[in-house]
Amino acid sequence: MTQKINTHIEAPEFLKGRALEIWDDIAPELAALGIFQETDVFCLVVYCDLAAEWLTLAANENKDESVFCQISDLVLKYSDALGLNPAARAKMGI
Numbered sequence: 001m002t003q004k005i006n007t008h009i010e011a012p013e014f015l016k017g018r019a020l021e022i023w024d025d026i027a028p029e030l031a032a033l034g035i036f037q038e039t040d041v042f043c044l045v046v047y048c049d050l051a052a053e054w055l056t057l058a059a060n061e062n063k064d065e066s067v068f069c070q071i072s073d074l075v076l077k078y079s080d081a082l083g084l085n086p087a088a089r090a091k092m093g094i
Helices: 017-032 040-060 065-082 086-092
Strands: none
Touching: 017 040, 040 086, 065 086
């Protein structure tokens, strides 16, 4: 029996603003690749929040560089976990 892949996983209601926009861009793509499931929601929520914060800080000329670097590292770690870059997808066999 073939399992149907759910390509539309709703964002949690508490996700707002830029983080929600990031979700709307990424979640359907991951689901279509078959690498995003309901159990991955928390991980993607954290990624979206971090990426939104990173974008805000990147636009700020007076940002705290140490905080910016920490968030950059976390964004990269979550992008690896979610398969959001070519190297991560290659490790997943995609």
